[in-house]
Amino acid sequence: MSAAKLVHMANQIADFFRSQPDEAAVAGIAEHIRSFWAPVMRRDMYAHVDAGGQGLDPLARRGVERMRGDDPAARAAES
Amino acid sequence: MSLVRETDYGTPLRESGAPVTLVIDGASVTVPQGTSVMAAAMTLGTQIPKLCATDSLEAFGSCRLCLVEIEGRRGAPASCTTPVENGMVVRTQTTRLADLRRGVMELYISDHPLDCLTCSANGDCELQDMAGAVGLRDVRYGQDGAQHRTVAKDESNPYFTFDSSKCIVCSRCVRACEDVQGTFALTIDGRGLGSLVATGGPDFLGSECVSCGACVQACPTATLNEKSVIEMGTPTKSVLTTCAYCGVGCSFRAEMQGDKVVRMVPSKEGKANEGHSCVKGRFAWGYATHKDRITKPMIRAKTTDEWREVSWEEAFAHAASEFRRIQGAYGRDAIGGITSSRCTNEETFLVQKLIRAGFGNNNVDTCARVCHSPTGYGLKTAFGTSAGTQDFESVERSDVIMVIGANPTDAHPVFASRMKKRLRDGARLIVVDPRRIDLVRSAHVEADYHLPLKPGTNVAMINALAHVVVTEGLIDEAFVRERCDLEDFQVWARFIAQERNSPEATQELTGVPAQDVRAAARLYATGGNAAIYYGLGVTEHSQGSTMVMGMANLAMATGNLGRDGVGVNPLRGQNNVQGACDMGSFPHEFSGYRHVSDDATRDMFESLWGVPLSSEPGLRIPNMLDQAVEGRFKGLYVQGEDIAQSDPDTKHVTNGLANMECVIVQDLFLNETAKYAHVFFPGSSFLEKDGTFTNAERRISRVRKAMAPLAGLADWEVTIRFAEALGVRMHYDHPAQIMDEIAYLTPTFAGVSYRKLDELGSVQWPCNAQAPEGTPIMHVDRFVRGKGKFMVTEFVASDERTGPRFPLILTTGRILSQYNVGVQTQRTSNNVWHGEDVLEIHPFDAEQRGVREGDLVSLQSRSGDVSLHAHVSERMQPGVVYTTFHHARTGANVVTTDYSDWATNCPEYKVTAVQVQKTNRWSDWQEQDRASGDLMRRISRGAANAAE
Ligand code: SF4
């Protein structure tokens, strides 16, 4: 999906979790995206992060990276 | 199925009250205190003659036909106005009473035309029945209806007539309009024999009347009579079913002659409506047999080709081979489907089953995406379940009602009537809405506080209300300590107490004076049972889910949950939107709101369905469209939803649809989405099938087949046959079996069966071993998730901002007479009330732009522009304009944007930055749409034969 759209969505999610303590916010973002985004959207997001992650809010980015660790979709993207 | 007439007890039955025992005609009877002698007699099966009484209304005591004798009392009191007393001995039939009653009847008949044989109410007239019951044989005077004969019939309402010559001035209609509907459109003018029912306008259509039908229902004579009855004659059989329009879920008897509907009559047994109705369910059912109905399956190679009618077999085979081809070429995830909130639970369940088990992915979504998906997310997070907390009846015990972003008198009219009744009886009202909706001030109802906030500032407002509660010590500490997660509460309370959340700090943002917010918060927190009712004005925002959590926070903090009269209650839009969500229509969860990654749940489905299921969330509707625009999503099965009209940013939607290789639309009509379809499966109306709908109070009610499907197959059968063509075995002989499968797989539905629904009439989920008769009120002793969860709800402004190019905010909504995208209501006479979408604009904004009432104006946003007529209205606040999206030719959603709720992608319909200018032409999109619309809807009938 278009990187701009995914970035906008991820940043909105980060905006909601931002008011929570740092660790909870990162985990909350990761869990939210993992629960609601189809694998293709997550893969496109990883690809965007790998390409520099332009526009991605730093907190959102940490959430995405947290999620990536144990996401099978991430491995599919690499293979 | 013979014609069922509901018993009329004459006066309302009392539910509670100390038992009172009396003797009527020698038989002893015990009824609750407050019951009338008339109703008590009826519980024994004794109908005391009556004219001015009916059990939907409190007794009035004007006709004097219901006289009885009571031992120890002088004279003959009216049984309708006499309450029962212990030890009373009543006689309903004596020679003296018979004489008295005959005398009364004689007077009535003397002023009534005696054309019974040709009267439209012949056989369905209480005056006629009573004349028979009292043995009237002679009439000494008049006999020609002299008093009222000269008054012309009022036929202005499209659905019923008012023939004053037949009026007996019993005032049942006037009282129905006041007590049941709450509109106060009718009065009795004049005195004595010269008195007449008057509408306060030139005629019914030109009056305050909203055509709910309550007066027609209450009228004992042919004075107020349905035009369909006048035309067709009285019905001969009835089928009990559920309205297919809005989320109130009113129960109706479809009264029929053979397979033709004569009228729809609201059922008193229906717990959602208790005998009331609105103009849509009561009268706007003609679409079901409208000539535009498509009754043959059709296919075409390209959307610019003419449609070709084919057999069902060919349509299924073609659709299946296309979907399999697409999956072969583009991958398993390149197709998906949309379930319908208008179809039954059983049909919705089958569509998501087909997608998960047959398509092999979770690309299933439903139109709740665009309305109440934030409700699901927010309430599940806070309380543990995705549904409203109360039954409708609960409002009768509310002391404070807070209506947020909802317009119940238009969108949920029958529930609004209940709410207005409670308000007239003294409940206080807070309205949080940018517009001055009718509830703010209407007949005998006035809001204590109207907080007219700027669109997009809901969260700032709910935080400010909560700030007052927290900082002024209005927390229900016992409730919070016992019922909620304390740690979350403390984090939340610290956040909300910050000065930046105060009414003073947020008034700049919301535009609402701080003192009003403070006063409203105090009233909500201290006024007794306080209930929140909300609608799409809450959910359809980029912070929709946050706002739902914000309301949950406020209700928990004040202890307004878990009993009658309180709660957080979404007013659901479509008839079965609650059900569609319950049935697993979302891409991330199975029925009963269980995530697809939950192994135990998935195992259960896999072993019953015999196929492996994906543990990954699928694409949501906007994601599917985005993928389609990018060429990665190629096939869509849409059952009963018109995304090309209802979803935001029309051009983006239609670009997505146009990029697909096989779009299958299953619908009653060739709707806007069907212009982009390659396969059309004709759908069936609610009258043509069996099933269930679940309303906004989680009430599951039966839909019963009243006529055969016009296209030969009901929607559930279409899905089964399509699934079989795809090689997925689905075997059900009747929707009851589908419900059995739902019950087996879904813990909250475990106790639901058609047999139970037939026994109880309806049932509210959760219905299972713990609650075999269902659950009217949720979270009574504990929340479904255990402890209630407070969430920090930081206000974040929408990215949709006004600026020099687009200085106004557009917000969209709906009105009473039209329903959603209008494909049904626009095929009825409801168009007399709303023939086109108009733009409501405040006089100040209008004047600045030189716009006058009725001018054609261009409405522009960064997404697109459309033209429509202006309505200058002080209901709007300056800076905010409003329109509806009922008419495809307007294309209001060309203007709305693709911004959406952060958690659920529910579109932000309620906030679009726009400009308004006078114009003298339709927009380019409108012109093109009209031209291409005709082209894309051509049907070549008989082409199949010609080709052979
Ligand atoms: S139809 Fe309804 S609103 Fe109209 S006059 Fe009758 S009761 Fe009142």
Ligand code: SF4
């Ligand atoms: S119109 Fe019907 S209900 Fe109304 S006063 Fe006349 S007879 Fe009674």
Ligand code: SF4
């Ligand atoms: S209130 Fe809703 S369910 Fe009831 S009749 Fe009207 S449209 Fe139908």
Ligand code: FES
């Ligand atoms: S029915 Fe009792 S007075 Fe009319």
